[in-house]
Amino acid sequence: MCNTNNKPEVITMDNTVAEKEDGAKDKISNSSALMHMIKSTIGGGFLAMPEAFHNAGLLVGTVGTMILGVAVLNMMSFIVRISQKLRSGKYAAAILAEKNKNDGGIEGKNDVVEQIDFNSNKLILKPMDYPDTVEAVFKYGSGGHFASWAQRAKKLTTVTLIVTYYGVNIIYVCIVASTTKQIVDVHTKDSEVGTLGYALHGLSVRYYPLCVAILIIPMGMIQLIKYLVPFSVVANALMSVGTLVLFYFVFTDDNGRNPLNPEEMAKMVVWPIARWTLFAGSALCSMEGVGMLMHIENSMKKPLELAGPPGYTLHWSMLIIVLLNGALGFFGYIRYGERCLGSVPLNLPSDNSLSECVKIVVTLGILMTYGLQLTVTADLVWQWLLRRSDANVSTKGGSDTAQEVNNKNKYNIMRFSLIIGTVIVATVVPDVGPMISLVGSVGFSVLGLLIPAALETVWYWDLQSEDDSFEELADADVELNQIGLASSTALTSRVDNWKERKIAVKRKLRHIKNVIYVILGLSALGGGAFYNLKEMFTPAPDHTS
Numbered sequence: 001m002c003n004t005n006n007k008p009e010v011i012t013m014d015n016t017v018a019e020k021e022d023g024a025k026d027k028i029s030n031s032s033a034l035m036h037m038i039k040s041t042i043g044g045g046f047l048a049m050p051e052a053f054h055n056a057g058l059l060v061g062t063v064g065t066m067i068l069g070v071a072v073l074n075m076m077s078f079i080v081r082i083s084q085k086l087r088s089g090k091y092a093a094a095i096l097a098e099k100n101k102n103d104g105g106i107e108g109k110n111d112v113v114e115q116i117d118f119n120s121n122k123l124i125l126k127p128m129d130y131p132d133t134v135e136a137v138f139k140y141g142s143g144g145h146f147a148s149w150a151q152r153a154k155k156l157t158t159v160t161l162i163v164t165y166y167g168v169n170i171i172y173v174c175i176v177a178s179t180t181k182q183i184v185d186v187h188t189k190d191s192e193v194g195t196l197g198y199a200l201h202g203l204s205v206r207y208y209p210l211c212v213a214i215l216i217i218p219m220g221m222i223q224l225i226k227y228l229v230p231f232s233v234v235a236n237a238l239m240s241v242g243t244l245v246l247f248y249f250v251f252t253d254d255n256g257r258n259p260l261n262p263e264e265m266a267k268m269v270v271w272p273i274a275r276w277t278l279f280a281g282s283a284l285c286s287m288e289g290v291g292m293l294m295h296i297e298n299s300m301k302k303p304l305e306l307a308g309p310p311g312y313t314l315h316w317s318m319l320i321i322v323l324l325n326g327a328l329g330f331f332g333y334i335r336y337g338e339r340c341l342g343s344v345p346l347n348l349p350s351d352n353s354l355s356e357c358v359k360i361v362v363t364l365g366i367l368m369t370y371g372l373q374l375t376v377t378a379d380l381v382w383q384w385l386l387r388r389s390d391a392n393v394s395t396k397g398g399s400d401t402a403q404e405v406n407n408k409n410k411y412n413i414m415r416f417s418l419i420i421g422t423v424i425v426a427t428v429v430p431d432v433g434p435m436i437s438l439v440g441s442v443g444f445s446v447l448g449l450l451i452p453a454a455l456e457t458v459w460y461w462d463l464q465s466e467d468d469s470f471e472e473l474a475d476a477d478v479e480l481n482q483i484g485l486a487s488s489t490a491l492t493s494r495v496d497n498w499k500e501r502k503i504a505v506k507r508k509l510r511h512i513k514n515v516i517y518v519i520l521g522l523s524a525l526g527g528g529a530f531y532n533l534k535e536m537f538t539p540a541p542d543h544t545s
Contacts, residue, residue, distance in 0.1 A: 027299060027300060028225065028226065028296075028299050028301065029300075029301060029302075030300070030301075030302060030311045030313050032229050032232075033296050033297075033299075033306065033313050034313050034317050035229070035232045035233055036225070036228075036229075036232055036292065036372065037289055037292070037293075037313065037314065037317035037318075037321075038236060038317050038320055038321060039235050039236050039239070039372065040292040040296075040369070040372060041286065041287055041288065041289040041317075041321050042321060042324060042325075043168070043286075043365075043366055043369055044168065044171040044172055044175050044285070044343070044366065044436055045171075045282060045283075045284075045286030045287070045436055045440060046286045046324065046325055046328065047328075047343040047362065047366075048285070048286065048342055048343060048344070048432070048433060049282065049283070049325050049326075049328045049329030049332060050328065050332030050333045050335075050336060050340045051340040051341065051342055051344075051433055052278070052279045052282035052283050052286070052329055052437075053279070053329040053332070053340075054271075054333055054340045055271060055275040055276065055278035055437075056270075056271055056275065056276050057268055057269050057271040058269050058270075058333065058334070059269050059270050060270055060271070060279070061279060061329055062330055064276070064279060064280065064283060065325055065326040065329065066322065066326065068280065068284060068287060069321070069322035069325075069326075072284070072288055072290075073314070074513075075449065075453070075456075075517070076290055076293055076307075076314060076318075076448075076452075077314055077315070078452060078455070078456055079130070079133060079293065079294070079452055079455070080293065080294075080297055080314065081308070082137060082455065082459060083128050083133040083136075083297070084123060084303070084304065086136045086140065087124060087125035087126075087128065088122060088125075091136075091140055092124040092125050094140060095125060095136070096124075123304070127297070127303070128294065128298075129294045129295065129298070129379070129380075130157060130290065130291060130447075131154045131155075131157045131158045131380070133294065133455075134153050134154050134451060134455060135150045135154035136150075137455045137458055137459055138150035138153045138154075138458055141459040141460075141461070142459065142460070142462045143462060145462070146458050146461070153451075153454075157447070157451055158380055160443060160446050160447055161291050161376060161380055162376075162377050162380050162381060163442075163443060164291065164439060164442075164444060164446075164447055165291050165373055165374075165376040165377045165443075166377045166418070166421070166422065167438070167439035167443060168285075168373050169220075169374050169418075169422045170429075170435065171285075171432060171435050171436055172367070172369065172373065172422075173212070173216060173422050173425075173426035174209070174426045174429075174430055174432040174435060175363065175366050175432055176212045176215070176216070176366060176367055177205060177208035177209045177211070177212055177430060178205055178208070178342075178343065178346060178430065179346070179360075180208050180211065180363070181203070181205045182350060182359065183356060183359060184200055184201075184203075185200075185201055185202065185350075186351065188200050188201035189201055205430045206427050206428075206430055207427075208430075209423045209424075209426040209427045209430070210423060210427060213419075213420075213423045215367060216367065216370055216419060216423065217419050217420075219367055219370045220371050220374050220415065220416075220418070221371070221416065221419070222371040223375070223411075225295065225372070225375065226299070228375075231368040231369075231372075232368070232369070234368055235364075235365045235368035236365075238365035238368070239361075239362065239365035241358075241361055242358050242361040242365060243324065243328070245355075245357070245358040246328065246332075246345070246348075246358060247327070247328070247331065248354075249335075249348055249349075249355060249358070250328070250331045250334075250344075251331065251335070268333065268337060275531075276523075276527075277523055277524050277527030277528045278437050278527070278528055278531055280440070280445070280520070280524040280528065281436075281437040281438065281439075281440035281441030281442075281444075281445070281528035282436055283325070283440065284440040284441070284444040284445055284449075284524065285437070285439050285440030285443075286440070287321055287322065287325060288440070288444040288447065288448040290444070290447050290452070291376040292372070292373070292375075292376060293314075295376060295379070300313075328344065332344050332347075342433025342436060343432050343433075345358065374418065377418060378411075381414060381418065382411055382414060385414065431535075433535075434532045434535040437528060437531075437532045438528065438529065440528070441524050441525060441528020441529055441532060442525055442528065442529050445520075445522075445524040445525045445528070446521065446525065448521075449517045449518070449521035449524075450521040450525070452517075453514040453517040453518050453521070454514075454518075456510065456514055457511060457514050460507060460510060460511075
């Protein structure tokens with residue numbers, strides 16, 4: 001799709017035909033996209049990595065982090081590339097033809113469509129989100145053999161996205177609330193009877209989500225990703241500083257306890273296989289950003305560079321994410337062992353000024369990411385509401401019509417309601433550890449492994465659907481012409497046979513890989529859901545005091 005001689009061009013679309021780009025001012029650079037990718041994954045799951053290693057052991061945790069990182073990168077890059085392929089070339093032509101037919105052949109649009117060069121490397125169609133990409137793959141992949149599943153696959157993806165990323169926001173509220181409780185308890189422990197401090201000291205963590213809502217609501221009401229960039233930059237800076245100090249404590253702090261004994265150290269290498277699914281859930285939650293992936297790609301000035309040359313923004317961000325997660329999990333588990341809590345800042349000493357500062361810094365970093373994560377849920381819920389109410393006016397941009405103002409008000413009410421919902425759920429289920437692992441086990445195993453594996457299998461189900469590979473076969477004669485051997489029919493046949501065998505082997509390996517991803521995803525889904533739900537509803541001591 002990328003041409004080495006001519007720089008790819010992006011053309012945005014309305015529902016049927018191409019129009020000139022009119023939203024360039026709201027687009028973000030590659031570096032901003034990198035910031036968003038890192039910040040959308042480095043959050044609650046990242047802080048839970050020591051506890052994740054506690055469920056697998058140092059050896060399995062280290063190897064598992066690398067394997068899951070490669071799997072996540074492989075699946076996310078496929079989603080980006082296939083979405084861009086669907087927006088260009090013959091697939092864009094097919095989608096436009098179908099839309100124009102459904103619209104009854106609107107006058108004037110056929111003429112515009114005929115002027116589009118479908119043989120170029122331009123992105124012709126408007127950006128697709130994750131559910132739209134899933135629907136299009138089932139509908140147009142492998143000659144449409146799986147088209148009857150398209151709507152069901154889209155609905156499954158949409159529901160899973162909403163539940164998963166809503167769960168991420170709940171995790172953020174739990175972390176902010178738990179850390180705030182720790183700080184308040186430290187500063188009110190010597191309060192006199194009858195004072196506010198005395199009343200606050202020892203207050204149940206279930207009340208703190210309501211207290212921190214005053215900070216969460218403003219962050220959640222920010223809508224455009226463009227306006228979230230400064231918060232993402234600051235959040236990355238805060239998390240970077242906080243991470244450095246966390247590593248300082250990981251290497252130097254024993255939290256007033258005795259060092260781990262040799263027997264405990266020996267158990268830390270590999271834990272029983274039954275607990276590995278808990279590790280997979282937490283690790284997926286810390287590294288998966290598939291829900292934000294298409295939102296970020298759709299907001300980029302150069303979307304083709306997200307998973308392609310020369311930027312490879314996704315690849316660089318995943319490298320940083322895997323290294324940070326692996327390092328914190330490994331060294332954090334070595335330091336705290338069985339004492340690992342659901343968020344590693346909770347393990348830091350409560351009577352240390354530096355540890356208190358890092359708790360505040362990390363909490364602010366998490367807080368500033370709340371709005372970015374809520375964007376996925378809010379946009380999907382809003383699209384569903386629009387379809388149910390038959391409203392067609394966008395909430396972002398356009399003229400100040402009465403309908404638009406009305407829709408903006410409805411959108412703000414919906415977003416506010418979603419924010420309040422995260423606060424309520426965090427009040428009911430305040431334990432962050434099982435919540436992180438549950439969201440990763442159920443949500444991200446489906447979104448990041450099961451659905452992408454299904455998409456790739458559907459897309460390459462037929463041998464004829466190996467578009468890129470058959471282009472190689474078509475280029476064989478050109479290559480032979482260039483070296484003066486085109487007259488040799490036998491040689492041409494041997495080259496074609498070799499390329500066909502290469503394609504067949506590549507196809508088998510791809511399907512084997514996807515079967516492995518499905519097994520891994522189902523294991524994380526089933527085992528993680530069972531153990532985490534069991535732990536969430538089992539009374540546990542309050543670690544936040």
